[in-house]
Amino acid sequence: xxxxxxxxxxxLLLTPMIVMILGVSGYPLIKTIYFSMTGAKLVAPDLTxxxxxxxxxxxxxxxxxxxxxxxxxxxxxVISVGAEVVIGVMVALLLNEVFVGRTLLRAMLIxxxxxxTVVNAMxxxxxxxxxxxxxNALLVQLGLLxxxxxxxxxxxxxxxxxxxxxxxxxxxxxxxxxxAALQTVPKDLxxxxxxxxxxxxxxxxxxxxPAIMGPLSVALVLRTIEAFKVFDIIYVMTRGGPASSTKTxxxxxxxxxxxxxxxxxxxxxxxIVVLISACLIASYMYLIRKHGEA
Amino acid sequence: xxxxxxxxxxxxxxFAVSGAAHAAHVTLNAxxxxxxxxxxxxxxxxxxxxxxxxxxxxxxxxxxxxxxxxDKIVLSQSANGYDVVLYDVIWPAEFxxxxxxxxxxxxxxxxxxxxxxxxxxxxxxxxxxxxGMPWIADTKFLFYNKDMLKKAGFDTPPTTWEELAAQAKAIxxxxxxxYPLVWSWSQSEAAICDYTTILSAMGGKxxxxxxxxxxxxxxxxxxxxxxxxxxxxxxxxxxSREYAEExxxxxxxxxxxxxxxxxxxxxxxxxxxxxxxxxxxxxxxPAPGEAGISQASAVNGSMGLGIPSxxxxxxxxxxxxxxxxxxxxxxxxxxxxxxxxxxxxxxxDVIKGQEPFVNxxxxxxxxxxxRPTMAAYQEASAVLQEALQNAMLGTSTxxxxxxEAAKTIADMQ
Amino acid sequence: MPPSLAKKIAIYLGAALLAxxxxxxxxxLFIMSISSSTHLTTLPLQxxxxxxxxxxxxxxxxxxxxxxxxxxxxxxxxxxxxxxAATGLSICAAIPAAYSFxxxxxxxxxxxxxxVIAIFMLPPVxxxxxxxxxxxxxxxxxxxxxxxxxxxSILLPFATWLLKSNFDTIPGDLDEAPIIDGANxxxxxxxxxxxxxxxxxxxxxxxxxxxxxxxxxYGLLFTNDIRSKTITVAIADLAAGRVAxxxxxxxxxxxxxxxxxxxxxxxxxxxxxxxxxGSVKG
Numbered sequence: 001x002x003x004x005x006x007x008x009x010x011x012l013l014l015t016p017m018i019v020m021i022l023g024v025s026g027y028p029l030i031k032t033i034y035f036s037m038t039g040a041k042l043v044a045p046d047l048t049x050x051x052x053x054x055x056x057x058x059x060x061x062x063x064x065x066x067x068x069x070x071x072x073x074x075x076x077x078v079i080s081v082g083a084e085v086v087i088g089v090m091v092a093l094l095l096n097e098v099f100v101g102r103t104l105l106r107a108m109l110i111x112x113x114x115x116x117t118v119v120n121a122m123x124x125x126x127x128x129x130x131x132x133x134x135x136n137a138l139l140v141q142l143g144l145l146x147x148x149x150x151x152x153x154x155x156x157x158x159x160x161x162x163x164x165x166x167x168x169x170x171x172x173x174x175x176x177x178x179x180a181a182l183q184t185v186p187k188d189l190x191x192x193x194x195x196x197x198x199x200x201x202x203x204x205x206x207x208x209x210p211a212i213m214g215p216l217s218v219a220l221v222l223r224t225i226e227a228f229k230v231f232d233i234i235y236v237m238t239r240g241g242p243a244s245s246t247k248t249x250x251x252x253x254x255x256x257x258x259x260x261x262x263x264x265x266x267x268x269x270x271x272i273v274v275l276i277s278a279c280l281i282a283s284y285m286y287l288i289r290k291h292g293e294a
Numbered sequence: 295x296x297x298x299x300x301x302x303x304x305x306x307x308x309f310a311v312s313g314a315a316h317a318a319h320v321t322l323n324a325x326x327x328x329x330x331x332x333x334x335x336x337x338x339x340x341x342x343x344x345x346x347x348x349x350x351x352x353x354x355x356x357x358x359x360x361x362x363x364x365d366k367i368v369l370s371q372s373a374n375g376y377d378v379v380l381y382d383v384i385w386p387a388e389f390x391x392x393x394x395x396x397x398x399x400x401x402x403x404x405x406x407x408x409x410x411x412x413x414x415x416x417x418x419x420x421x422x423x424x425x426g427m428p429w430i431a432d433t434k435f436l437f438y439n440k441d442m443l444k445k446a447g448f449d450t451p452p453t454t455w456e457e458l459a460a461q462a463k464a465i466x467x468x469x470x471x472x473y474p475l476v477w478s479w480s481q482s483e484a485a486i487c488d489y490t491t492i493l494s495a496m497g498g499k500x501x502x503x504x505x506x507x508x509x510x511x512x513x514x515x516x517x518x519x520x521x522x523x524x525x526x527x528x529x530x531x532x533x534s535r536e537y538a539e540e541x542x543x544x545x546x547x548x549x550x551x552x553x554x555x556x557x558x559x560x561x562x563x564x565x566x567x568x569x570x571x572x573x574x575x576x577x578x579x580p581a582p583g584e585a586g587i588s589q590a591s592a593v594n595g596s597m598g599l600g601i602p603s604x605x606x607x608x609x610x611x612x613x614x615x616x617x618x619x620x621x622x623x624x625x626x627x628x629x630x631x632x633x634x635x636x637x638x639x640x641x642x643d644v645i646k647g648q649e650p651f652v653n654x655x656x657x658x659x660x661x662x663x664x665r666p667t668m669a670a671y672q673e674a675s676a677v678l679q680e681a682l683q684n685a686m687l688g689t690s691t692x693x694x695x696x697x698e699a700a701k702t703i704a705d706m707q
Numbered sequence: 708m709p710p711s712l713a714k715k716i717a718i719y720l721g722a723a724l725l726a727x728x729x730x731x732x733x734x735x736l737f738i739m740s741i742s743s744s745t746h747l748t749t750l751p752l753q754x755x756x757x758x759x760x761x762x763x764x765x766x767x768x769x770x771x772x773x774x775x776x777x778x779x780x781x782x783x784x785x786x787x788x789x790x791x792a793a794t795g796l797s798i799c800a801a802i803p804a805a806y807s808f809x810x811x812x813x814x815x816x817x818x819x820x821x822x823v824i825a826i827f828m829l830p831p832v833x834x835x836x837x838x839x840x841x842x843x844x845x846x847x848x849x850x851x852x853x854x855x856x857x858x859x860s861i862l863l864p865f866a867t868w869l870l871k872s873n874f875d876t877i878p879g880d881l882d883e884a885p886i887i888d889g890a891n892x893x894x895x896x897x898x899x900x901x902x903x904x905x906x907x908x909x910x911x912x913x914x915x916x917x918x919x920x921x922x923x924x925y926g927l928l929f930t931n932d933i934r935s936k937t938i939t940v941a942i943a944d945l946a947a948g949r950v951a952x953x954x955x956x957x958x959x960x961x962x963x964x965x966x967x968x969x970x971x972x973x974x975x976x977x978x979x980x981x982x983x984x985g986s987v988k989g
Contacts (some may be wrong), residue, residue, distance in 0.1 A: 009892055010811035014819070017804035017867060020796075024838070025826045025858035031837030043371055043392040094721045107975060110731050114971035115733070116921045118939040121958040122946040123736045125711035126953055130533040131545060134735050153480070153536025155687055168732065176979050229830040232923035236943050239361060241481030242535055243683035250924075253832040258365050258928065260673050261392070263836050270832040281828055288884055318897070325934050328944070338774065356778075356932040358944050369839075370849070370931045548748055 036267035077227035078115035088174025111173035121236035124165035155245035181212040324378040386420040396601040418598040424598030433592040442552040462529040473531035474552035492517035494663030495591030510696035518692040558565040559630040594662040740957035763958035781933035782941035790919040795959035805870035827864035873907035909977035
């Protein structure tokens with residue numbers, strides 16, 4: 001009886017959230033799946049509906065450009081998240097030490113984190129400007145570069161330069177999470193290990209990393225998912241160029257649906273992205289669980 | 295009795311006021327681009343003039359980058375959209391297909407039709423119907439730095455593309471400037487405009503008589519080979535591959551280039567000491583031709599003003615468009631964008647102080663080559679943009695890049 | 708155990724490097740914002756303007772009709788309204804939901820939680836097309852309401868997740884006691900849980916505001932003009948158009964960053980503790 005009442009209360013409390021989520025996410029997702037099997041157009045989508053089954057998917061998967069966009073996105077996600085995690089952990093280790101200015105430095109980490117993504121993208125675009133940008137001027141004045149060069153105009157560097165901008169903004173998130181986890185590690189663990197003769201490297205792998213692995217994995221998952229959605233930084237910095245070398249899947253879907261007005265095939269692209277994200281999420285979850293049990 | 299009259303008067307007064315307020319309540323939302331042609335200040339000043347002349351109508355001016363213009367027009371169709379939009383010469387086919395713009399054929403009288411440049415009308419006309427008024431009559435011109443040419447021993451600017459390359463080579467060899475040529479060759483429509491200009495000079499065609507892609511042979515192929523050649527020879531600024539129009543203006547205005555291909559708006563800005571370090575040394579001529587094929591070349595880069603079909607203030611919108619495109623207003627703001635009216639080109643007020651610009655325009659506007667008219671233009675252009683970039687970045691030969699693009703576009707049709 | 712000298716040097720070098728890496732780009736953005744545009748396009752580049760000017764800020768902040776300041780100030784206003792409304796709405800729905808997940812677990816509801824998290828992870832491109840057609844049918848495009856509703860799809864799962872993992876750390880006896888005494892669940896949440904979970908609540912509110920302030924994709928597609936255009940879209944328009952005026956663009960960027968940065972600094976402790984509690988539990 002009490003348990004029954006509890007169940008009712010539980011669902012009642014959940015109702016506002018469920019209603020909102022069904023409205024803004026559930027229904028649209030189902031509608032996207034529906035769209036993806038039609039030839040709907042952006043203008044008057046219901047008038048031009050025609051059922052095409054899996055034709056859109058076949059077309060999407062056989063498109064070399066789309067596969068290339070998937071590759072760019074994967075590269076962006078793996079490299080940027082990897083760098084963010086490595087740098088983030090290093091920064092967390094640094095900030096876990098005692099030194100003058102530590103509080104100030106920790107406060108500074110908030111700056112990139114709070115800077116709007118679009119502002120960040122714009123800032124780096126100005127810095128990378130081939131003629132009047134600060135990067136060329138700095139490197140040449142320091143003697144590290146012979147002559148001004150193009151950063152965002154060269155397919156060999158463009159995506160990497162975008163990644164640097166992204167890493168700059170997001171490594172503090174990883175650093176702050178790792179730092180909070182580090183501060184829960186008891187100091188005597190280290191002392192005991194030192195007495196056992198464990199070196200710095202050894203202590204890191206045996207004590208530090210296992211202790212922060214949980215929160216770190218969560219940060220990793222979060223960042224990977226975010227990285228897979230990447231749109232705004234690309235839109236502002238390169239708009240997919242040069243030679244489409246920075247065109248990511250979100251940008252691709254945007255173009256398909258809103259520039260070429262093909263809502264149907266845009267939806268199928270979007271769902272392929274969802275599927276890839278889902279695989280990534282699942283595999284990470286699996287890794288975390290495995291790590292937790294070991 | 296008196297009180298009654300007073301009351302009556304008051305009631306009428308309120309009605310009158312609310313009536314006036316009602317009339318004044320029409321607010322137009324207008325979409326423009328913040329790139330080339332008229333400056334933001336020009337557009338805002340014209341609008342202020344319009345509002346002063348039409349107290350009942352308020353106008354909100356919205357400026358977006360050219361790259362966002364097409365998508366904004368399409369996206370705003372559904373609700374709370376715009377009443378006036380600026381659109382490019384390449385879009386009417388698509389817009390007509392989806393019925394995005396109001397057909398205004400009946401609003402344009404015979405006199406207006408006669409008085410406006412023929413090339414300008416092609417901007418707003420599709421399938422015999424008019425979808426607005428042309429506003430910006432523009433094309434790409436060849437700008438040159440007189441000082442640098444003189445230093446290199448050239449008295450006249452080039453008249454053929456070969457000559458342009460030769461002069462640029464000489465300027466580079468004399469050490470006058472590292473990269474004499476600068477273009478807007480980023481992955482955008484701007485690159486297509488430069489390519490179209492050269493293609494037309496070299497006798498190329500985008501589509502053959504059957505509407506199949508033909509730019510991968512003849513003049514179309516030669517044009518891209520020429521572009522890539524100038525990069526290989528080191529006479530084109532390699533950063534051109536990431537430049538848009540404004541970057542070209544910056545580079546040319548800071549004295550880092552001897553030649554630039556750009557829209558007409560650059561003439562007065564590059565000659566303005568507040569904006570430029572080469573003011574007073576800027577020359578302008580029509581883009582060159584090709585020996586035996588053409589005297590000069592140009593691309594139709596005109597733009598028009600239209601009324602989205604969902605607008606609820608079409609009368610007021612048309613009034614605003616008529617005002618902006620009127621000969622009087624266009625002549626007044628003729629520094630960055632030349633008028634669409636034939637008579638303006640002999641109007642002393644328009645010509646004064648910018649004779650070279652107007653002279654070049656007379657030749658160029660007459661030879662403007664169109665980009666292909668097709669409903670899927672946006673997509674075809676994106677394919678071609680990528681092909682141009684692949685060739686310019688050396689990841690593909692011009693022939694291979696264009697063949698592939700031609701195949702993709704043929705499949706699309 | 709006192710650290711060795713070598714280690715000390717390494718720490719300070721690392722700290723200095725980190726400080727430079729974080730500060731330099733923003734500092735340069737600031738310098739550009741107080742420079743004139745001709746100064747910024749003079750070669751070789753100088754690192755400090757001859758005559759610093761606040762002209763760029765003035766032209767953005769002093770309101771004048773039909774000027775850049777109009778679009779800029781309206782964009783700030785729109786972003787504030789949308790961020791606050793979306794955050795309020797999401798938090799109101801997230802609190803009872805998080806409590807329910809945390810205190811009243813039951814079959815099916817655990818899976819529901821996973822579903823909620825999965826929804827947070829969905830790329831916006833998966834939802835944007837139907838949302839666009841629905842908003843268009845309802846005549847809500849280019850209004851604040853459209854973005855407020857849509858932003859809930861981002862904020863609500865996130866806030867629920869963050870609050871749930873924080874509620875888990877609060878001992879169950881605390882709110883069971885008043886319920887046995889006859890209080891209802893909402894009272895228990897209001898009088899017992901929320902005061903304890905204040906830091907997490909603060910973090911949820913702040914992260915939600917930051918997320919909505921930062922949002923660009925929906926803003927780009929669902930707004931047209933000053934009536935609803937958000938600050939991120941306004942900045943992107945400014946940056947991609949007549950890029951001539953680097954100084955003005957930089958000033959706009961700095962101004963757009965001020966509200967979130969101030970907020971984040973102000974609530975730094977809350978942010979870190981909220982993030983940590985959210986991530987430790989997962």
